[in-house]
Amino acid sequence: MRFTPHTEEDRREMLRQIGASSVEELFSDLPQSVRLDRSLKLPEGLSESEVARLLSDLAARDLDMGQYVSFLGAGAYDRYIPSAVGELLRRSEFYTAYTPYQPEISQGTLQAIFEFQSLIAALTGLDIAQASLYDGATAVAEAAMLAWGQTGRERIVVARSVDPQYRAVLRTYAHGRGLEVLELPLRDGRAGAEDIAGAAEGAACVIVQHPNFFGLLEDVDSLVKATHEKGALYIAVADPISLAVLRPPGAYGADVAVGEGQGLGIAASFGGPYLGFMAVRQEYLRRLPGRIVGETADKDGKRGYVLTFQTREQHIRREKATSNICTNQGLMALAATIYTTLLGPDGLRQAAALSVEGAHRLGDGIGKVQGAELAFSGPYAAEVALRSRASVGDVQGAMLKAGMLGPLDLERFYPELPGHMLLSVTEKRTSEEIGKLLDVLQGVEA
Amino acid sequence: MKTIFEEHEAGRGTAYLPSRKVDLGAYLPAGEIREELPLPELSEVQAVRHFTGLSRRNYGVDNGFYPLGSCTMKYNPKINEDTARLAGFAQVHPYQPEATVQGALQLMWELQRDLGEITGMDAVSLQPAAGAHGELTGILIVRGYHESRGDAKRTQVIVPDSAHGTNPATAAMAGFEVVHVPSDERGGVDVEALRQLASEKTAALMLTNPNTLGVFDERIAEIAEIIHAAGGLLYYDGANLNAVLGHSRPGDMGFDIVHLNLHKTFSTPHGGGGPGAGPVGVKAHLKDFLPMPIVTMENGQFHLSYAAPHSIGQMRSFYGNFGVLVRAYTYIRALGGAGLREVADDAVLNANYVLSLIKDHFELPFDRIPKHEFVVAPPEDLVRQKGVKTLDIAKRLLDYDFHPPTVYFPLIVHEAMMIEPTETETKETLKAFADTLCQIVDEGRENPDYVKTAPHNTVVGRLDEARAVKQPRLLERLGG
Numbered sequence: 001m002r003f004t005p006h007t008e009e010d011r012r013e014m015l016r017q018i019g020a021s022s023v024e025e026l027f028s029d030l031p032q033s034v035r036l037d038r039s040l041k042l043p044e045g046l047s048e049s050e051v052a053r054l055l056s057d058l059a060a061r062d063l064d065m066g067q068y069v070s071f072l073g074a075g076a077y078d079r080y081i082p083s084a085v086g087e088l089l090r091r092s093e094f095y096t097a098y099t100p101y102q103p104e105i106s107q108g109t110l111q112a113i114f115e116f117q118s119l120i121a122a123l124t125g126l127d128i129a130q131a132s133l134y135d136g137a138t139a140v141a142e143a144a145m146l147a148w149g150q151t152g153r154e155r156i157v158v159a160r161s162v163d164p165q166y167r168a169v170l171r172t173y174a175h176g177r178g179l180e181v182l183e184l185p186l187r188d189g190r191a192g193a194e195d196i197a198g199a200a201e202g203a204a205c206v207i208v209q210h211p212n213f214f215g216l217l218e219d220v221d222s223l224v225k226a227t228h229e230k231g232a233l234y235i236a237v238a239d240p241i242s243l244a245v246l247r248p249p250g251a252y253g254a255d256v257a258v259g260e261g262q263g264l265g266i267a268a269s270f271g272g273p274y275l276g277f278m279a280v281r282q283e284y285l286r287r288l289p290g291r292i293v294g295e296t297a298d299k300d301g302k303r304g305y306v307l308t309f310q311t312r313e314q315h316i317r318r319e320k321a322t323s324n325i326c327t328n329q330g331l332m333a334l335a336a337t338i339y340t341t342l343l344g345p346d347g348l349r350q351a352a353a354l355s356v357e358g359a360h361r362l363g364d365g366i367g368k369v370q371g372a373e374l375a376f377s378g379p380y381a382a383e384v385a386l387r388s389r390a391s392v393g394d395v396q397g398a399m400l401k402a403g404m405l406g407p408l409d410l411e412r413f414y415p416e417l418p419g420h421m422l423l424s425v426t427e428k429r430t431s432e433e434i435g436k437l438l439d440v441l442q443g444v445e446a
Numbered sequence: 447m448k449t450i451f452e453e454h455e456a457g458r459g460t461a462y463l464p465s466r467k468v469d470l471g472a473y474l475p476a477g478e479i480r481e482e483l484p485l486p487e488l489s490e491v492q493a494v495r496h497f498t499g500l501s502r503r504n505y506g507v508d509n510g511f512y513p514l515g516s517c518t519m520k521y522n523p524k525i526n527e528d529t530a531r532l533a534g535f536a537q538v539h540p541y542q543p544e545a546t547v548q549g550a551l552q553l554m555w556e557l558q559r560d561l562g563e564i565t566g567m568d569a570v571s572l573q574p575a576a577g578a579h580g581e582l583t584g585i586l587i588v589r590g591y592h593e594s595r596g597d598a599k600r601t602q603v604i605v606p607d608s609a610h611g612t613n614p615a616t617a618a619m620a621g622f623e624v625v626h627v628p629s630d631e632r633g634g635v636d637v638e639a640l641r642q643l644a645s646e647k648t649a650a651l652m653l654t655n656p657n658t659l660g661v662f663d664e665r666i667a668e669i670a671e672i673i674h675a676a677g678g679l680l681y682y683d684g685a686n687l688n689a690v691l692g693h694s695r696p697g698d699m700g701f702d703i704v705h706l707n708l709h710k711t712f713s714t715p716h717g718g719g720g721p722g723a724g725p726v727g728v729k730a731h732l733k734d735f736l737p738m739p740i741v742t743m744e745n746g747q748f749h750l751s752y753a754a755p756h757s758i759g760q761m762r763s764f765y766g767n768f769g770v771l772v773r774a775y776t777y778i779r780a781l782g783g784a785g786l787r788e789v790a791d792d793a794v795l796n797a798n799y800v801l802s803l804i805k806d807h808f809e810l811p812f813d814r815i816p817k818h819e820f821v822v823a824p825p826e827d828l829v830r831q832k833g834v835k836t837l838d839i840a841k842r843l844l845d846y847d848f849h850p851p852t853v854y855f856p857l858i859v860h861e862a863m864m865i866e867p868t869e870t871e872t873k874e875t876l877k878a879f880a881d882t883l884c885q886i887v888d889e890g891r892e893n894p895d896y897v898k899t900a901p902h903n904t905v906v907g908r909l910d911e912a913r914a915v916k917q918p919r920l921l922e923r924l925g926g
Contacts, residue, residue: 004788106718137763317611
């Protein structure tokens with residue numbers, strides 16, 4: 001296929017206008033020594049029908065969550081996405097546009113981001129949100145950089161109950177700036193406020209996920225208190241769906257809330273593209289990374305939206321910018337905005353509530369399975385951590401045989417948790433599916 | 447247009463999920479349960495009309511010509527949108543066992559290999575989520591490399607004064623001091639100045655080639671020699687790779703590390719500000735520093751490999767913006783090697799064609815054969831005597847239904863307009879755009895006020911950006 005429209009006659013006329021004899025002549029300034037003197041070694045180009053076939057054959061080699069019932073979660077969820085989300089996202093005025101540098105012809109993108117910022121602020125209970133970051137993990141890392149910029153302190157404290165992917169990315173970013181990362185140990189699967197006093201001495205921030213990676217509720221009030229006593233910022237990592245039913249970060253005293261927005265109408269898509277979000281208290285506005293949209297007016301007083309507070313950003317501030325982020329996840333933020341608008345408060349609450357209910361149905365059932373038990377004792381939301389006599393591999397194999405995906409092997413990220421695994425439940429999982437999973441667990445333990 | 451908050455009416459919402467009543471108090475501690483959730487409620491029809499209405503206040507490549515310099519706003523093939531949504535790609539969980547995702551892994555493995563061939567690099571990571579994220583990955587690799595050699599004195603990254611803002615911002619994020627090298631009178635790196643700057647403190651030089659002026663740095667071999675002799679690494683910002691696809695590869699120019707923007711060169715849509723993808727390629731000696739995981743193949747089976755002793759770590763969750771990778775892979779398979787070279791041919795042909803049509807009406811800071819883009823400035827008399835500036839011309843273009851070029855960048859050209867037509871445009875479109883630009887210059891001379899108050903035909907006029915900062919209104923809450 002080709003998407004270059006010129007005929008040979010077009011090319012001749014254009015070259016004549018330019019005053020060149022050939023296209024090659026336009027490359028004459030490329031020194032011989034750096035030219036590729038052969039063709040690229042790539043498969044021959046294909047027609048659209050051949051490409052379509054090639055890609056569907058490749059895709060058919062994967063098992064998907066349409067055919068298989070997924071109990072995998074741990075940061076990426078199989079949630080129900082209303083048809084209207086996909087339909088609207090394919091409006092090509094949205095997806096073929098660039099970053100809205102020309103506001104007069106980008107009011108669609110700009111107003112959508114303004115609405116996204118508003119929804120994230122409402123969900124997190126904080127004062128301001130920005131336009132999006134790459135994903136939950138980089139949002140955590142950017143939040144730590146914000147705290148470092150704000151406090152000048154070079155220690156970052158993170159609870160070990162935070163998603164291991166997020167902690168890994170945090171370490172990568174922190175190494176660049178030369179910051180130290182200290183982990184709060186697991187205490188029955190959670191962070192302990194008693195560990196903060198020592199760890200947070202001279203720390204820029206304490207980062208805690210709630211519900212945490214294992215689905216457990218953290219004791220956020222005492223964690224916030226202990227953090228603020230040390231003069232550090234409290235960074236809450238939150239799942240946006242859970243925020244429909246749980247007290248939001250703004251209400252329990254967090255300074256910054258970040259998280260992964262994939263649950264808001266974005267496909268699991270083998271790990272991306274997803275959506276990082278960040279909301280902060282008013283005083284940190286000028287430390288936010290990335291784009292911010294604000295409302296203003298034209299000379300006739302007509303309301304409009306623009307990119308604003310750009311003096312924080314790389315294209316103006318260069319090496320003094322709050323972050324290097326430029327392209328972010330605009331279309332994913334649009335998906336989240338459409339999804340949240342469609343579901344509304346009742347729908348979002350119902351998605352969260354059905355997930356919590358299903359997880360507890362599963363958790364209660366596991367209590368009755370011989371050889372398996374819940375890994376931790378605290379209250380939990382929509383993920384179930386368990387340990388079992390049977391190996392994780394055996395459980396995975398038995399589930400796969402029964403047409404199900406899961407669980408996640410926790411030992412992979414937590415050597416201190418051998419034989420532990422994580423199952424996740426969303427609003428899509430029915431009582432029958434949960435019952436069937438319990439039967440499989442019973443069978444594999446027997 | 448109203449916002450979703452202004453459209454709100456309690457009780458209008460649609461039920462998308464089973465309405466079974468859940469007693470949350472049975473599962474969660476009472477004090478943890480949220481009472482208020484101040485989100486808008488709209489019927490599905492209202493919501494669909496709202497977002498359709500927003501889309502109509504937007505301008506994408508599908509609406510018209512989009513010559514935004516350095517952004518490569520080429521056509522986004524529709525087949526890519528279908529392949530990325532295949533259930534075997536879109537409905538796959540990142541924690542599924544490897545045996546159940548062989549198709550996705552094979553696609554990634556082949557894409558790593560093909561991008562390596564296209565750039566002349568030995569190993570590729572698909573993890574970075576965007577260009578700037580690729581830059582950060584690359585510069586952290588620079589850091590990791592020097593650290594692994596115990597070479598702690600390399601604290602500086604050299605960046606040309608014509609560079610994208612992301613370059614210096616990235617170097618700072620990776621903990622380096624930024625040193626600027628000026629451009630010479632031909633628009634390339636001032637090689638003599640570079641010679642002075644390169645030292646045992648040099649960690650790397652970040653370079654775009656062709657650069658942001660659209661000119662190919664002919665002295666690239668010499669530049670590479672200077673940096674390598676000083677013990678530094680050479681980093682290629684792939685924003686402008688579209689110009690040299692199949693003609694010249696960063697690996698052959700002497701670069702050690704390169705990032706690509708799949709949303710520029712490889713036709714994946716920009717989404718109104720992402721998602722993009724910024725894969726990073728490196729030469730063999732830096733392979734072990736790439737972020738984890740990399741996709742490997744053994745006996746026809748594909749794996750996610752975490753076995754890289756010096757890896758800089760992980761740059762984001764999971765493996766990359768996979769949906770974007772599927773689109774880029776689809777594009778590369780559709781075009782093949784010859785098709786990719788033709789992309790560069792026509793991208794360069796189109797830029798030269800537009801330049802030839804307007805060059806007598808504009809100032810040319812550098813009179814050279816441009817590659818895929820070029821930089822001009824409005825004629826001096828227009829700016830000085832009539833007060834008509836680049837911004838005014840850009841805004842007037844909106845009235846003619848063209849997206850304006852990139853303006854006021856690169857910073858080293860006063861009143862810069864950076865024009866990148868891309869290869870997917872017809873001769874007629876290019877001609878119409880060039881004619882319009884020249885016509886606006888004439889308009890500016892005859893009726894400067896009309897141009898200075900443009901646009902006149904858009905849904906809003908020029909917006910008061912100062913007010914947005916002075917009286918910030920960054921969100922709306924239910925009930926105002």
